[in-house]
Amino acid sequence: MAVATHVAAHGERAHPSPLRLNRIGLWLFFFSESIIFGLLLSARFFLEGIHQDHVDQVLGLWITIVLLLSSVTAFTAETAMEKGRQRLCQWMLLATIALGLAFAGGVAYEWKTAHFSREEIFGTVFFTMTGIHASHVVSGIVFLVLAWNLARQGRFTPQSHWGVSGTVMYWHFVDVVWVFFYPALYLVDS
Amino acid sequence: MGAFQKGYVVAVVLAIVTVAEYFFATGLSSDDARFAGLAAAAVVKAWLIVQYFMHIARVWRAEEAH
Numbered sequence: 001m002a003v004a005t006h007v008a009a010h011g012e013r014a015h016p017s018p019l020r021l022n023r024i025g026l027w028l029f030f031f032s033e034s035i036i037f038g039l040l041l042s043a044r045f046f047l048e049g050i051h052q053d054h055v056d057q058v059l060g061l062w063i064t065i066v067l068l069l070s071s072v073t074a075f076t077a078e079t080a081m082e083k084g085r086q087r088l089c090q091w092m093l094l095a096t097i098a099l100g101l102a103f104a105g106g107v108a109y110e111w112k113t114a115h116f117s118r119e120e121i122f123g124t125v126f127f128t129m130t131g132i133h134a135s136h137v138v139s140g141i142v143f144l145v146l147a148w149n150l151a152r153q154g155r156f157t158p159q160s161h162w163g164v165s166g167t168v169m170y171w172h173f174v175d176v177v178w179v180f181f182y183p184a185l186y187l188v189d190s
Numbered sequence: 191m192g193a194f195q196k197g198y199v200v201a202v203v204l205a206i207v208t209v210a211e212y213f214f215a216t217g218l219s220s221d222d223a224r225f226a227g228l229a230a231a232a233v234v235k236a237w238l239i240v241q242y243f244m245h246i247a248r249v250w251r252a253e254e255a256h
Contacts, residue, residue: 023249061212068208072201075243079193172243179235183228187215 019187022162030173033136040132044125044184054116055126060186063106064178070099071175074144078168084158086151093148093164096171107134113190129181136174143167200242207231 016024077092107130116123147167150156156164191199211231218224240246 020249027246027249050209055211055215059208064208065205068201068204071204071239071243072197075201079197080191169244172239174240176236176244177198179234179239183211183215183232187211187228188225189221 002106009103011012019162022166025048025116026166033086033173033177036132037180040125040129041180041184045122047125052173055120055186057186059106059180060172063103063110064182066099066103066106067175071172072105073099074168078161078164081151086154086156089156089164090148090151091120092151093144093151095143097141097148098099100137100144100171103142104137107137109112125153126185129185133174133177135183136177138153140171140174142190195243200238204235204238207235 073092073095075088077096080086080088080092110130111127114123114126116126117123118127144167147163150163211228214227214231215224218227
């Protein structure tokens with residue numbers, strides 16, 4: 001009370017809310033992650049001898065569309081929670097998990113059927129970039145399962161659902177990374 | 191426009207750009223033009239996701255429920 005009175009009297013700024021701190025912290029985390037992914041991307045363009053016919057173009061397009069669809073379901077889950085539609089949120093989280101698993105399965109299939117090895121320059125770049133990205137997809141799926149379980153227990157409300165929002169933001173970040181990785185690995189030649 | 195509808199419009203734009211960049215990349219012979227087009231498409235897609243799905247503007251918003 002005394003602090004609040006002091007703040008009001010002297011016009012000083014109050015401390016940011018825990019929600020705002022959560023958001024700022026998560027964005028700082030995204031920034032630090034972007035440096036890692038940016039370095040991988042620059043390595044891909046620095047190294048020579050990469051041609052797009054080495055990879056399965058159709059599979060690449062399909063898993064990209066699957067990840068894009070998962071962003072739509074994740075967005076719907078968060079918006080549904082904001083609107084108080086708990087059941088829709090839970091179903092959309094489940095759909096996001098399923099699409100995330102489909103994406104991870106597609107990457108695993110690409111690894112299994114790849115015509116190049118990790119000893120080659122392109123193999124080194126491809127397996128490193130897709131491997132680190134896939135590890136983020138898998139951790140995102142774990143977060144989504146945790147968020148879904150908490151949502152199922154009724155732990156979130158339209159007023160308080162940072163668990164869903166933070167998880168969905170992380171999932172969108174994984175999608176943003178793939179927005180740059182997909183053309184770099186599959187579409188850009190040389 | 192409602193929150194759901196706005197997100198779906200963005201999703202449709204993202205899907206169109208994704209398919210367009212695939213055909214753009216596989217049908218073009220110039221490496222430089224392909225690189226420039228794909229880079230521009232990636233930046234636009236990333237901005238759409240960060241702006242409309244990740245709600246980056248909320249970071250600067252003073253206080254908000256939830």
